[in-house]
Amino acid sequence: MSLSRTPGPVDHEADCEYPCCDEDAVACVPDPGTIAGKRFCDFHLALWADCDRGDWDILDQLDVRHLAADDSFLKLDDAPPELERKVRYERIGVDHRGLAHYIVPGRRDDEAETIIVVDADLELVDSGTIPAHATLEDWVDHIKTDRRWVEVDDRFHPRRGDD
Incomplete structure (x- = not known):
């Protein structure tokens, strides 16, 4: 088992790593606080990209922007x-x-x-x-x-x- 996770779409079942979230993860994004990165559900992926920890351009580079929720209040x-x-x-x-x-x-x-x-x-x-x-x-x-x-x-x- 590797400590690192490849950023991009999640190819196997995993839970969102946002606290108190029990949704399935859809993508993994870089996380400067860990070696492994973070796996997020569609909403927390969009929230990550929309705040100062992330960036929508990174989601484009990882080809996961389409997985981010567009039907939620981010702010x-x-x-x-x-x-x-x-x-x-x-x-x-x-x-x-x-x-x-x-x-x-x-x-x-x-x-x-x-x-x-x-x-x-x-x-x-x-x-x-x-x-x-x-x-x-x-x-x-x-x-x-x-x-x-x-x-x-x-x-x-x-x-x-x-x-």
Whole structure:
């Protein structure tokens, strides 16, 4: 077994190496912190290329750009700050799958807060409620621990600097 991995498409089944991601890897990219490089799913491949660790040109050179997700929010600012549906939703953040989370603000103490999750086409992916006994901070921490945030909106970041 070799320590190094050839950058490019993944030719055998492997897990994405992004923390808390359980998707299948589609490509391996160079990683200056390791000899072996990193294997990522389609979303984390796109995220890697879009941030300061990576580069879209490298994906072109490796012939894996077509494997990178083009249907996800890569940055928080890609998601609108508010959505008007039956009620007004305010953006909370973007999770490790590239989905944007929104909340209906201003609940009463005895009401549960409504959360919706949308894809880059603003189509509903999931919805739910935060129980009345929990806080938005509890829910943000739950997502942070169990899945991960790409970025949380400053208006709803309960503990700035904890990431």
